[in-house]
Amino acid sequence: MTELLRLEGLTKAYPGVVANSDVSFAIGTGEVHALLGENGAGKSTLVKMIYGLVKPDTGRMVLRGQPYAPDRPAEARRQGVAMVFQHFSLFEALDVAENVALGMENPPPMRELAARIRAVSEEYGLPLDPDRMVGDLSAGERQRVEIVRCLLQDPKLLIMDEPTSVLTPQEVEILFRTLRQLSAEGTAILYISHKLEEIRALCDEATILRRGKVVATCTPRERSAREMAELMVGAVLTPPAKSAKPKGEVALEVRDLSAASPIPFGTSLKQVNFTLRKGEVLGIAGVAGNGQDELLLALSGELKSDPGMVRIAGRDMGATGPQARRAAGLVSAPEERLGHAAAPDMSLVENALLSGALRKGLVRNGFIDWAATEDFAAGIVKDFDVRTPGTHVAARALSGGNLQKFVVGRELSQSPEVIVINQPTWGVDAAAAAAIRQAILDRAEAGAAVVVISQDLDELLEIADDFAALNEGRLTPTRPVEGLGIEEIGLMMGGAHDMEVAHGH
């Protein structure tokens, strides 16, 4: 295997943080190379340097024996480096071919381009109709648009940033087949992920980053997932303990919940049904964009539904708003921390007041008890190990993981009867994620009913008693987690969007 790209001593510092420090490794032609690390380990900065979005402070790169220093992505693409981002840069109101054309330097005429899109997508088993509107596509199909856009440039190195977070297990399998085919044809792939089993299944080599430094390189097939996780975190991990207590009476009942999505190109909820008992944890899986945000809004009360659709402890709360539901004992933590769960420019004290005012009794006759609010905020910071210089810093000054701990902590500290959380550990490091999951289970143990919406299947299987999946706004019947296989889960999540056909089953 000949060497394609070599990184030598790449260093990049931002004010207050060294994102990458003396990073060196090499990728061979046709090699699938994993870049492993927790959030904030420096993976993104590193690939941004390779893709010409960020300039390294020191160090150099060598591509096919020639010095390589792209000053912008167009230059990187010209030299055969392509990248599929985690967050798609697609225009929903344009069709597939138009979106592809927008990413090209000199797009060919539309009809020719559409034919090439068809040809490439068939060759690599990624069926795609160039005439369809992107707004109508599933997340998996949108990813295919991005991949096909890259493949049209005939890349020598394809960088993929967390590609499977939006896919069902079946879709992941098909993506892997495509990637293996590319690798066999000599295209190197730099695969960024923190999902260890995937890396073991796909990658030839792995470079593990921690706090901006390369801490280990290994061959993933020869290591266990746990070994790699501990290299990544630099600590020994203990899985959370589930309670075996018998479940109590019904705490949350959702009957035929239908609601139009308030989000443009969002997914409306259709006839969602489930019942949750005290002490029970319901895990709701689903590919991103299948109604998770809408379900959280409908349960928190931000999206009002019709009377009778949501009952908390037997009381009809279907048409009530967030404060009435908090009064009835329901707390919620939305996925988006900055701007939804927390106000970015407000201090942690003010953000503690934001959702805690009612249940913590922080407001009397309309006047705010700031002393009590400060105590509440300080308690959250202490109990949930939020790393912050104080409670008076703005929420936006906290790292994503720390703010997540604060937001989840704020809700769990209100002695809730019902907890609804979307993506509880998104962007949180492994140790903090374990602590958050344990805190959720502790509340369940204390008698709270919990709904966890997550795209991390491992997380759901670890903490949930029951399992259901959202698929285009519909919820599958709930099933006990025990005895549930990954195949069944995949089918519950909606199959693979017709992808099997393409690979000639």
Added chain:
Amino acid sequence: MIRLEKRPSPSRFWQVATPVLAVILTMIAGGIMFALLGKDPVAAIRTIFWDPLFHPQFADYSRPQLLVKAGPLILIAVGLSLGFRAGIWNIGAEGQYIMGAICGAAAGLALYPADSRLIFPLMVIAGGLGGWAWGMIPAILKTRFNTNEILVSLLLVYVAQSLLASMALGRLRNPEGGGFPGSRNLSRWESSANPELIAGTGMHWGVVAAFIAVIAAYILLQRHILGFQIKLAGQAPRAARFAGVNPARLVVLCLGISGMLAGLAGLFEVTGPAGQISIDFNSGYGFTAIIVAFLGRLNPLGILLAGLLMALTYIGGELAQLMLGLPAAAIQAFQGMLLFFLLAVDLLSNYRIRIAGPAGVA
């Protein structure tokens, strides 16, 4: 190369320092403009900022004018700042000011020439209600039909101006005025007069109301959950919905309060310094108050200072026109510079400027 870098938290120092810096920059740029007009810049700046308060000859007249002019500006700006903080843009305070004056004056004149201590309080209530009602029009249209409150409130200013003209010429015209447009003089009728409370200070009931409004708004924003909701809705609308804030209620409330305070300002003006409803009764306080609100960083205490400063540039500007023969347009340009520099240096509170050489060579 100059780069802007976002601060992790807004700088408290610069939040206070930027208005001062803006005033200094305005003085420098304004001085250059005055010099280009062939006037002595130092004399011009001194005439605008110093003479109104301390000139041996004119100060006796101009010093009381400071509170007379600042009062309505502060009263209106405090109301506007609440809405601006919540992201609700009432640009039509001028119209609400006119409607407050018309309604208040009409309520009083309906009882003319009765003699009662209750007439003035009644007029105050009518004036507040008039402004409130005029603010409710954009509020209801926004909450019901999702119209843009900026456009609706602004256009209603022109409706109010037409109403003012028709009132001054019609229903409210002084029957003993010899056919001239304009109402009876309310400041000369004891029951409706809003006199100077302490001689030589310019202090009248409108100034008292402005001070009360500053204190009330300060407490509202610092201590009351409603003030918190206003700030939250402006900074993070989705977080506000998550917290259970009803956006429609805030729209009605903010437009209602700002309309009412503008209406009160109009009423105190028509019963005091202006004296009567006339065709050109409104003199732009409602629009200038927008500048005052921003100059004071939407903070009640800041607005108090900004209102006094703005009043000073008005009085000083008139003085400069009179004494140095500066054109009125130059004074307006000078006031425009103040807002321009204020908004320009505003970014220092959230960003820091880094001056660096070319980025490191890889």
